[in-house]
Amino acid sequence: xxxxxxxxxxxxxxxxxxxxxxxxxxxxxxxxxxxxxxxxxxxxxxxxxxxxxxxxxxxxxxxxxxxxxxxxxxxxxxxxxxxxxxxxxxxxxxxxxxxxxxxxxxxxxxxxxxxxxxxxxxxxxxxxxxxxxxxxxxxxxxxxxxxxxxxxxxxxxxxxxxxxxxxxxxxxxxxxxxxxxxxxxxxxxxxxxxxxxxxxxxxxxxxxxxxxxxxxxxxxxxxxxxxxxxxxxxxxxxxxxxxxxxxxxxxxxxxxxxxxxxxxxxxxxxxxxxxxxxxxxxxxxxxxxxxxxxxxxxxxxxxxxxxxxxxxxxxxxxxxxxxxxxxxxxxxxxxxxxxxxxxxxxxxxxxxxxxxxxxxxxxxxxxxxxxxxxxxxxxxxxxxxxxxxxxxxxxxxxxxxxxxxxxxxxxxxxxxxxxxxxxxxxxxxxxxxxxxxxxxxxxxxxxxxxxxxxxxxxxxxxxxxxxxxx
Amino acid sequence: xxxxxxxxxxxxxxxxxxxxxxxxxxxxxxxxxxxxxxxxxxxxxxxxxxxxxxxxxxxxxxxxxxxxxxxxxxxxxxxxxxxxxxxxxxxxxxxxxxxxxxxxxxxxxxxxxxxxxxxxxxxxxxxxxxxxxxxxxxxxxxxxxxxxxxxxxxxxxxxxxxxxxxxxxxxxxxxxxxxxxxxxxxxxxxxxxxxxxxxxxxxxxxxx
Numbered sequence: 001x002x003x004x005x006x007x008x009x010x011x012x013x014x015x016x017x018x019x020x021x022x023x024x025x026x027x028x029x030x031x032x033x034x035x036x037x038x039x040x041x042x043x044x045x046x047x048x049x050x051x052x053x054x055x056x057x058x059x060x061x062x063x064x065x066x067x068x069x070x071x072x073x074x075x076x077x078x079x080x081x082x083x084x085x086x087x088x089x090x091x092x093x094x095x096x097x098x099x100x101x102x103x104x105x106x107x108x109x110x111x112x113x114x115x116x117x118x119x120x121x122x123x124x125x126x127x128x129x130x131x132x133x134x135x136x137x138x139x140x141x142x143x144x145x146x147x148x149x150x151x152x153x154x155x156x157x158x159x160x161x162x163x164x165x166x167x168x169x170x171x172x173x174x175x176x177x178x179x180x181x182x183x184x185x186x187x188x189x190x191x192x193x194x195x196x197x198x199x200x201x202x203x204x205x206x207x208x209x210x211x212x213x214x215x216x217x218x219x220x221x222x223x224x225x226x227x228x229x230x231x232x233x234x235x236x237x238x239x240x241x242x243x244x245x246x247x248x249x250x251x252x253x254x255x256x257x258x259x260x261x262x263x264x265x266x267x268x269x270x271x272x273x274x275x276x277x278x279x280x281x282x283x284x285x286x287x288x289x290x291x292x293x294x295x296x297x298x299x300x301x302x303x304x305x306x307x308x309x310x311x312x313x314x315x316x317x318x319x320x321x322x323x324x325x326x327x328x329x330x331x332x333x334x335x336x337x338x339x340x341x342x343x344x345x346x347x348x349x350x351x352x353x354x355x356x357x358x359x360x361x362x363x364x365x366x367x368x369x370x371x372x373x374x375x376x377x378x379x380x381x382x383x384x385x386x387x388x389x390x391x392x393x394x395x396x397x398x399x400x401x402x403x404x405x406x407x408x409x410x411x412x413x414x415x416x417x418x419x420x421x422x423x424x425x426x427x428x429x430x431x432x433x434x435x436x437x438x439x440x441x442x443x444x445x446x447x448x449x450x451x452x453x454x455x456x457x458x459x460x461x462x463x464x465x466x467x468x469x470x
Numbered sequence: 471x472x473x474x475x476x477x478x479x480x481x482x483x484x485x486x487x488x489x490x491x492x493x494x495x496x497x498x499x500x501x502x503x504x505x506x507x508x509x510x511x512x513x514x515x516x517x518x519x520x521x522x523x524x525x526x527x528x529x530x531x532x533x534x535x536x537x538x539x540x541x542x543x544x545x546x547x548x549x550x551x552x553x554x555x556x557x558x559x560x561x562x563x564x565x566x567x568x569x570x571x572x573x574x575x576x577x578x579x580x581x582x583x584x585x586x587x588x589x590x591x592x593x594x595x596x597x598x599x600x601x602x603x604x605x606x607x608x609x610x611x612x613x614x615x616x617x618x619x620x621x622x623x624x625x626x627x628x629x630x631x632x633x634x635x636x637x638x639x640x641x642x643x644x645x646x647x648x649x650x651x652x653x654x655x656x657x658x659x660x661x662x663x664x665x666x667x668x669x670x671x672x673x674x675x676x677x678x
Contacts, residue, residue: 116639118635118639118643119639119642121643122639122642122643122646125646125647125650126646128650129646129649129650129653132653132657136657141664141665142675142676144657144660144664144665145665145673145675146676147657148610148654148657148658148661148673149673149676151650151653151654151657152613152617152654155617155647155650155654156604156617156620159617159621159624162624163597163624163627166624166627166628166631166633167631169635170584170585170631170633172633177635177639190582192580193580193582196580220676224676280678283678284678286678289678
């Protein structure tokens with residue numbers, strides 16, 4: 001693990017020492033290979049479920065999300081190259097972008113593998129610092145505003161989470177904040193402290209998972225960052241927030257009646273996130289913000305799934321996996337679209353079907369998958385969540401969710417059709433459409449659809465193992 | 471001794487709520503750093519060279535010298551002087567006193583025999599004071615000060631709970647916070663240079 005981290009960090013900063021874009025690409029490819037090798041080594045050498053360096057644990061949850069991160073990172077690097085060339089950025093800015101992207105990937109993977117509550121916090125704060133440079137990359141007024149808000153709100157939110165961790169640490173008997181050690185003693189903790197701690201931690205981490213209440217900074221960050229980086233932030237970084245909350249959830253599963261209370265909090269947060277997503281999906285006039293609010297909505301569904309428990313918890317994890325593939329694909333398509341129109345404005349651009357048929361189809365099919373139309377994998381996860389809600393008799397929750405999801409469906413579908421077929425409002429100065437990028441983004445979507453039709457046994461057992469602990 | 475230091479700390483928080491000049495805010499933060507050093511030293515049960523040097527770095531070097539120096543540099547570069555003229559000192563004082571009363575009440579209901587009630591209450595007051603600064607002040611610099619007051623509150627909170635985290639984790643947390651402050655200071659200056667503003671009212675160009 002140590003050699004993996006050292007090698008990754010060295011490779012991440014290596015672009016600063018080279019002079020050409022080509023050399024930067026070689027380093028990025030090497031970085032990607034190191035990530036793949038690390039996961040392959042863990043799986044092949046039987047190093048699963050081992051504690052490494054006292055603060056990391058190679059459990060299934062970490063491995064599944066690391067693999068997903070590598071997949072999205074590979075595509076993100078590919079798309080970033082075209083994006084940056086089209087933007088005509090300086091070589092200095094080009095190298096800085098790749099360095100920050102790789103450092104962000106390292107911080108995220110450390111969040112996934114962290115086995116200690118405090119270290120999860122440290123690495124999450126590190127993701128804030130790495131993301132800041134990427135969000136500011138385009139260097140104009142709005143990116144500056146988004147970056148400031150992102151750093152400030154995330155830092156304040158994460159300071160709150162730290163308070164929660166301190167309260168949680170009152171149960172630590174041997175001074176260790178290891179998740180496993182805490183889990184064995186959490187039932188003896190002061191219930192009031194545990195409840196307040198959970199509230200602080202979830203509110204603090206909500207800025208990363210893009211759920212209510214601190215979801216706004218994530219939306220602004222996705223808006224300001226270059227589209228290929230938004231794809232990475234809106235999936236891999238959101239997953240880091242999810243993994244952190246999932247670990248706290250697993251820890252609290254041994255806390256008796258406090259756990260029941262915590263599950264109710266998650267349901268409430270989920271409903272509020274879903275409501276925010278439904279409301280703003282109708283209001284926003286920017287495709288990147290549109291996709292970000294869709295992330296808020298989907299993470300709301302995930303939070304509800306966690307709150308309900310049972311098969312809904314399994315579905316929540318599967319939902320996050322599928323969402324990663326679909327959402328990243330759609331962000332990449334939006335990146336290609338921006339190259340065509342030089343705009344993300346929903347009200348002004350259209351007729352995409354006649355300009356880039358592959359890209360338009362990718363976006364429309366992606367939307368259908370995102371809306372959970374069969375054979376979408378999200379259809380499976382949402383049906384599982386609904387069936388568990390029915391089985392526990394929470395009919396009110398089912399009704400609220402269905403109403404909100406109808407609003408989401410209308411908002412998303414009407415706007416997608418507008419992009420494909422509505423007359424364009426702006427005078428176009430068409431750039432050459434890079435269909436290669438549109439096709440490459442389709443790969444992730446195809447994988448998602450395959451997951452909707454057939455879930456490999458290895459994935460099913462991996463998710464089983466993740467939720468069994470919970 | 472501890473009680474005197476704690477009372478002084480509460481006084482700095484009250485003064486912070488009515489202080490208008492940013493230089494005074496920075497000085498108060500430096501004083502808080504020194505007070506936190508004193509409190510941490512008094513509470514140190516036995517002499518551990520490593521632990522002691524870490525406390526010195528975290529409080530005296532980091533909270534009392536480095537951070538105030540960074541803030542002073544931001545003040546010099548951006549030439550910001552004081553909080554918004556429309557802010558009412560009396561209103562801020564009332565809010566601060568209300569926060570103090572709220573902290574005492576919450577502490578009374580929350581603290582158990584494992585926690586130090588006085589530390590707990592003052593830490594909570596520090597947190598609320600930081601949040602009040604962030605919510606009620608318009609200037610971005612005041613928000614940065616609010617964030618640092620919260621961080622100091624978190625430090626006090628860890629003492630109230632009596633948590634002793636491993637040194638490596640403490641170091642990582644400290645570095646994280648230091649880098650955050652550096653980056654926030656850098657972006658504050660950039661905002662002053664690029665969009666010529668130091669008020670949150672101007673940060674509304676991103677909306678739906």
